[in-house]
Amino acid sequence: MSNYQSSEIKLINTSLIDPHPDNPRKNIGDVTDLAASIKANGLLTPLSVVPDRSRYRVIAGHRRLAACKQAGTGSVPCFVLDLDPLQQLEAMVTENCQREQLTVLEEADAIQGMLDLGATTASVAHRLGRSGDYVRDRAKAASIDNEVRATRDDFSQLTIGQLVAIARYDGQPDRQKKLAQAAGTSNFDYILRNIERDDHNQQWIESVAALLKNADGINLIPDPEKPYSDPEWRYLGCMFPSAGTPEEVIERIREQNPAAVSIHMEQVYLWARRDKTADAEKEARRAAEQAERDARRHALEEYAAASADKRMAWLHANLHGIKRAQLIETTARLGLLQIIDPDPQGYTRALSTWNDKCGAEQFTTISGIEPERALAELRYHLDEPDWAVWAVQILAARIEWFIDPEDWTTISDTSRRIPGYYQILQDLGYTPTDDETNHLSQLIAAISEADSDENEENNQ
Structure with missing residues (x-):
């Protein structure tokens, strides 16, 4: 507001002042306490308004205006500003953003309004003190139409990452609604990856057909x-x-x-x-x-890839927020799960073998570190106080590398470790999807049946 602030204050009757129709903040909330304070102490901070023919519109102070009217205040001090429509919207967005009062979607709609009035991405970013990507992401989120927004009452509370993912499928309302319903649940990333995989498959077959x-x-x-x-x-x-x-x-x-x-x-x-x-x-x-x-093989490959992507994405996003003591315990559990493998070379190869892709790709996904930097980063961090989170990343990457699609249906040394691996992840806070839970139940049942058959053979 400072760039537009007037030095002149005018007393204006509250009956002549209206809320601005383009105010980005759609819900001003309960102003009862604020009204009581104004009634007792008066309005300490003037409103900022613009002329609207014989009336005025609020630029800054929508809650104060509502509280003054509730308190029965007659005239209030106001800064009267001379702003064009774009400047009015810029001022309201800046005011609300500085006070952190807007939801992501409210801010997105306001930014799109500024762009519609002729502002450039660079000018909006400069005005808000944000990056160009920040503005572009919110412009994408603003493109989500009302039909999709109406799919849930708390749509405005979704994160910018979820909104951008939903906006990516503009013109595909069924996909957008499906993603909107899953936002905030463990199924969101899983559904998004399936949609991305469907798109990839469609592009693949179109390219093959053209060739x-x-x-x-x-x-x-x-x-x-x-x-x-x-x-x-x-x-x-x-x-x-x-x-x-x-x-x-x-x-x-x-x-x-x-x-x-x-x-x-x-x-x-x-x-x-x-x-x-x-x-x-x-x-x-x-x-x-x-x-x-x-x-069946194709469906299993699709599931195995999607579930692995989901597990490693969760590890990447959450490991650094887990307490050190729990990470140390997890390191021990993952280590025990691996070193009991009957093949002594299976899980215990030296880090230098990562040049042969022995877990390097999975470690890159979990840690976010490029393969060429992995060895140097590991050798440094494993001697530092935060060694536990790096040890968990190494051990989890090794397990992810060993799990093949066939391990979900064929009983092997690796498949027998999958239930234990999931138990470790769940103890860290990971939530399997319904699809993962079903596959896991089938695998456990198959292992139990195989063990039962083996015991019967040994007893004969």
């Missing part, structure tokens, strides 16, 4: 209406986004040299010419079973 149309020597055919009982084509298999980049997929297709390929949803189907003398029913059944196995 196939121009690929010499590859027979691209329309997807058969009955893929497992087509009279001409016999199903050989399919390729998912996990098969590699679009260019790598084209090379793999050339290596396998199928008679034809087709685009099926987000997959590439491979075909051979059907042998007319073969048993069609047997072949169709085999193809259907293979497709089902492919789909």
Whole structure:
């Protein structure tokens, strides 16, 4: 307000002063205590107003105005300012931001209002004393339409990170509503990563389709209406986004040299010419079973990647806020979980082997440190008082590196450690999603069944 402050004070009757319709702060709250104070001591700080024909509009002091009216105050001292619409909005935003009275969404809408009135991102950032990215993020959040905002009563309380993530899917209200409902829960990051993965898969198949149309020597055919009982084509298999980049997929297709390929949803189907003398029913059944196995494998790969991303994102965001004593205990538990591995080289390789990707990628995700700096940072911090948080990051990265999608369905030395690993994470405060809980329950049941079968064999 200082840049716009007037040195002249005028007494104005409160009946002639109105709240500003563009005030960024939508809810001024309860002013009962403030009204009592004004009634007893008078208004100590003048309002700032602008003329509005024969009336006035408040620029700074909406709560004081409401309290004065509630207290029955007649005339109040006011600074009368001469501001254009953009200056009025700038002044109100600055006033509220300085007093930390705006929600993120209120501030976002106000910033967008300033931009709509002709202000530049740089000028708004300068006026608020913020960065350009700060202003741009809030402008993105302001783009979320009212239909999405109405999905929850506390939408205005969401964080800027959640709002920017929701705004990213402008024009896709179903996705925005789904994210809005999950905001503030452990499912938010999981749902966001699934949406991002769906987009990646869609982009992948579009790129593959474009390459196939121009690929010499590859027979691209329309997807058969009955893929497992087509009279001409016999199903050989399919390729998912996990098969590699679009260019790598084209090379793999050339290596396998199928008679034809087709685009099926987000997959590439491979075909051979059907042998007319073969048993069609047997072949169709085999193809259907293979497709089902492919789909299950793909779904498992998707789940394993999403759950690993969620675990490591949580560790990155929360480890530094956990008490040192609990981190030391966690270090011991993670260490015990790993050193009992029957392969003595499994979890205990020297840090130098990280050049062979023995946990380096996972450590980078959890710690936020680039691989080339990891060894130097670790060797320094493991001799410092904060060694515990770094030890937890190392040990968690090793476990994450060992867990493969098959470990969720196949009983192995690694899969037997997954339930223990989750228990350690939950004791730190991690909350599994419903999907993780279901997979975990199935894995524990499978381990129990395998142990029971082994005991029966030993007793015979």
